[in-house]
Amino acid sequence: xxxxxxxxxxxxxxxxxxxxxxxxxxxxxxxxxxxxxxxxxxxxxxxxxxxxxxxxxxxxxxxxxxxxxxxxxxxxxxxxxxxxxxxxxxxxxxxxxxxxxxxxxxxxxxxxxxxxxxxxxxxxxxxxxxxxxxxxxxxxxxxxxxxxxxxxxxxxxxxxxxxxxxxxxxxxxxxxxxxxxxxxxxxxxxxxxxxxxxxxxxxxxxxxxxxxxxxxxxxxxxxxxxxxxxxxxxxxxxxxxxxxxxxxxxxxxxxx
Amino acid sequence: xxxxxxxxxxxxxxxxxxxxxxxxxxxxxxxxxxxxxxxxxxxxxxxxxxxxxxxxxxxxxxxxxxxxxxxxxxxxxxxxxxxxxxxxxxxxxxxxxxxxxxxxxxxxxxxxxxxxxxxxxxxxxxxxxxxxxxxxxxxxxxxxxxxxxxxxxxxxxxxxxxxxxxxxxxxxxxxxxxxxxxxxxxxxxxxxxxxxxxxxxxxxxxxxxxxxxxxxxxxxxxxxxxxxxxxxxxxxxxxxxxxxxxxxxxxxxxxx
Numbered sequence: 001x002x003x004x005x006x007x008x009x010x011x012x013x014x015x016x017x018x019x020x021x022x023x024x025x026x027x028x029x030x031x032x033x034x035x036x037x038x039x040x041x042x043x044x045x046x047x048x049x050x051x052x053x054x055x056x057x058x059x060x061x062x063x064x065x066x067x068x069x070x071x072x073x074x075x076x077x078x079x080x081x082x083x084x085x086x087x088x089x090x091x092x093x094x095x096x097x098x099x100x101x102x103x104x105x106x107x108x109x110x111x112x113x114x115x116x117x118x119x120x121x122x123x124x125x126x127x128x129x130x131x132x133x134x135x136x137x138x139x140x141x142x143x144x145x146x147x148x149x150x151x152x153x154x155x156x157x158x159x160x161x162x163x164x165x166x167x168x169x170x171x172x173x174x175x176x177x178x179x180x181x182x183x184x185x186x187x188x189x190x191x192x193x194x195x196x197x198x199x200x201x202x203x204x205x206x207x208x209x210x211x212x213x214x215x216x217x218x219x220x221x222x223x224x225x226x227x228x229x230x231x232x233x234x235x236x237x238x239x240x241x242x243x244x245x246x247x248x249x250x251x252x253x254x255x256x
Numbered sequence: 257x258x259x260x261x262x263x264x265x266x267x268x269x270x271x272x273x274x275x276x277x278x279x280x281x282x283x284x285x286x287x288x289x290x291x292x293x294x295x296x297x298x299x300x301x302x303x304x305x306x307x308x309x310x311x312x313x314x315x316x317x318x319x320x321x322x323x324x325x326x327x328x329x330x331x332x333x334x335x336x337x338x339x340x341x342x343x344x345x346x347x348x349x350x351x352x353x354x355x356x357x358x359x360x361x362x363x364x365x366x367x368x369x370x371x372x373x374x375x376x377x378x379x380x381x382x383x384x385x386x387x388x389x390x391x392x393x394x395x396x397x398x399x400x401x402x403x404x405x406x407x408x409x410x411x412x413x414x415x416x417x418x419x420x421x422x423x424x425x426x427x428x429x430x431x432x433x434x435x436x437x438x439x440x441x442x443x444x445x446x447x448x449x450x451x452x453x454x455x456x457x458x459x460x461x462x463x464x465x466x467x468x469x470x471x472x473x474x475x476x477x478x479x480x481x482x483x484x485x486x487x488x489x490x491x492x493x494x495x496x497x498x499x500x501x502x503x504x505x506x507x508x509x510x511x512x
Contacts, residue, residue, distance in 0.1 A: 047330075050307055051306055051307065070335060073334050073335050073338050073339070074303075074330035074331060074334040074335045075330060075334065076334070077333065077334035077335075077337070077338045077353075078329050078330040078331065078332070078333035078334025078335065078337070079326060079329050079330045079333075079334065081333070081334070082329050082333045082355050082357055082358075082403060082411055083329070083411065085355070085357045085358055085405075086357040086405045086409050086410065086411050087409045089357055089360055089405060089407060089409070090407060090408050090409035094359060094360065095357075095358070095359075096354070096358045096359045097333075097354075097355065097357070097358050098352070098353075099338050099341070099353065101338055101341045101342040101345055101351075101353070102338075102341055102351070102352045102353045103350065103351075103352045103396055104345055104350065131394070131396075134394045135394075138387075138390045138391075138394070140359055140387075147338060149341075149342045149345060151345060151346060152346050153342050153343045153345070153346035154342065155338055155339065155342050
């Protein structure tokens with residue numbers, strides 16, 4: 001059986017029409033069962049600004065108060081998700097947009113308050129792989145936005161990279177899984193200033209070494225942590241690269 | 257086989273917490289295959305106001321310019337749809353939120369400009385009953401917001417009563433269908449000022465007579481036109497009433 005393929009696309013790529021178009025065509029060319037997970041933080045920040053709702057972060061993580069939760073529900077679950085689905089439908093991909101509440105595919109709990117109250121941030125409890133497999137079995141392609149729910153009626157805001165990794169781990173109990181994290185550069189770089197210095201294969205000791213040397217950007221650390229978690233959780237292959245790297249044979253980073 | 261049951265709930269009911277709670281419990285008690293269609297115009301108008309985007313109507317129908325289309329995509333597809341799904345999940349209904357683009361369930365075209373340009377208003381071309389039946393067959397309950405798409409990447413704004421009627425007609429080729437339009441009053445009234453003067457059975461000649469006498473409110477006319485279209489299209493039963501009328505034996509209007 002061909003593997004399940006899960007592709008994560010970041011908010012930055014959604015906003016560049018040419019790249020987004022290249023991305024969805026590359027995605028449409030993947031054969032077999034597949035899932036798209038998208039982010040979208042910048043669009044949410046713009047709407048928060050327009051409504052004069054302060055955008056709050058702690059160490060790069062958004063603090064989701066009740067009003068912000070409404071906004072991300074609108075932007076992630078509505079504006080971005082439905083437009084991505086409509087664009088995929090237009091090129092023949094039978095996409096179905098989903099949040100974690102839909103079919104109870106991703107159940108989470110509100111993050112426990114330790115020193116910082118992240119508000120309606122959701123930490124994942126389980127992924128319902130059976131429903132995803134049923135939908136893919138019916139020929140549908142789930143397009144998942146970074147919203148989860150607690151099973152008691154509360155929507156929660158969950159990082160899209162983490163959702164991708166957790167879906168990968170859940171599906172790896174059912175078959176082979178390949179994960180592809182797409183973003184604006186070609187992969188994990190050995191040298192920030194040289195966009196071609198892509199590390200083709202990255203194992204965890206090397207990651208920790210680069211990190212301790214300060215050679216991994218802050219935004220990359222959670223992404224890589226999720227990538228290594230996916231490998232540890234049973235995912236066969238994880239790659240990190242540009243918006244079409246998953247149809248290329250080289251020029252991106254493979255996580256070992 | 258038990259009939260397909262399709263329930264439409266209006267935006268006014270979504271905004272009253274007690275009634276909404278009564279509604280979803282009544283809905284959860286319906287056995288067999290079922291679909292929920294929701295509206296939500298008022299919430300969209302509030303967000304348009306907050307963003308200082310003018311709300312435009314012509315004869316009670318919203319004119320959907322590009323900016324308004326973004327807002328309704330956020331509010332209908334995101335805020336309302338995902339919250340209704342999360343609430344249903346919390347009481348054990350395996351809901352899955354959808355817009356017309358999801359699984360290509362409702363394909364439409366941008367309304368032809370005659371005298372008035374309604375903007376991104378969508379007139380339905382087809383409903384994909386097979387996908388809806390597959391989802392219901394997998395134990396899922398579609399929760400559908402009033403957004404459609406044109407199959408070429410454009411989302412469109414379509415009246416929720418019309419969506420309900422068209423889904424009913426499409427499903428009636430596959431089995432018996434009952435439609436229930438829920439709103440804030442008990443049914444079609446013989447006398448506006450007497451909320452108990454519900455017409456228990458309404459046929460089209462009586463509707464036309466009441467209409468010509470000015471005894472049907474403007475907002476009720478498109479709803480009733482959709483209801484009669486559903487009956488003509490093969491739907492077995494259409495009722496109009498309050499938020500739990502579909503589990504009651506009387507006290508609402510049945511369309512003949």
